[in-house]
Amino acid sequence: MGERLRQEGYRGYFELDFLLDADTGDLWLGELNPRVTGASSITNVTAVAYGDMPLFLFRLLEFMDVEYEIDVEELNERWAQVQNLDEWTQFILKQTEDVTERITRAPASGIWRMPEAGALRFDRRVTDWHTVSDESEAFFLRIAGEGQYRYPGADLGILVTRGRFMNDEHELLDRARGWISGVKAQYASVPLDPDEPPMFEPEPFGFKIL
Incomplete structure (x- = not known):
């Protein structure tokens, strides 16, 4: 999904909303929001609480003409660890x-x-x-x-x-x-x-x- 947005010329933060059928376990894509959303604050503070870099800073980098590399798989793996989850x-x-x-x-x-x-x-x-x-x-x-x-x-x-x-x-x-x-x-x-x-x-x- 992110790669398709990049091809369309979009740069920056986006979020996906999913709908979970509690009876069947089926997961459905609800909508795509190519912007900072009302849920962004929760997402970002969780990363900061554990000394990580919030996604919003990557959005800023996209518009600061800064060259950077990111290991997406490593980042996702780190954020999925139980000790890095906050409620x-x-x-x-x-x-x-x-x-x-x-x-x-x-x-x-x-x-x-x-x-x-x-x-x-x-x-x-x-x-x-x-x-x-x-x-x-x-x-x-x-x-x-x-x-x-x-x-x-x-x-x-x-x-x-x-x-x-x-x-x-x-x-x-x-x-x-x-x-x-x-x-x-x-x-x-x-x-x-x-x-x-x-x-x-x-x-x-x-x-x-x-």
């Missing part, structure tokens, strides 16, 4: 309720904490999610803010945390449900006034990259 979760929080309202309160972007026996609370304002220390913390990137609108399917924000939110059967863990309800509880909204003009213009693709 992170990136979770896109969407509006699932069938209501459309204007947001009057929204959680801030930054690090939030959820102690085992406590409620969700804001811990510190940062823009770098790499400082998440353990599974009791998560970085929240707010997408829908005060004055904007929540509607079925709308992206409210993105959570990044250590560990997993799903089990091997692809079911949400209680931990995940706790974070979902905790973040949603930070939002407040009011029904729309049909005579009220929109307060904000949407920002297309402004939320795609962490």
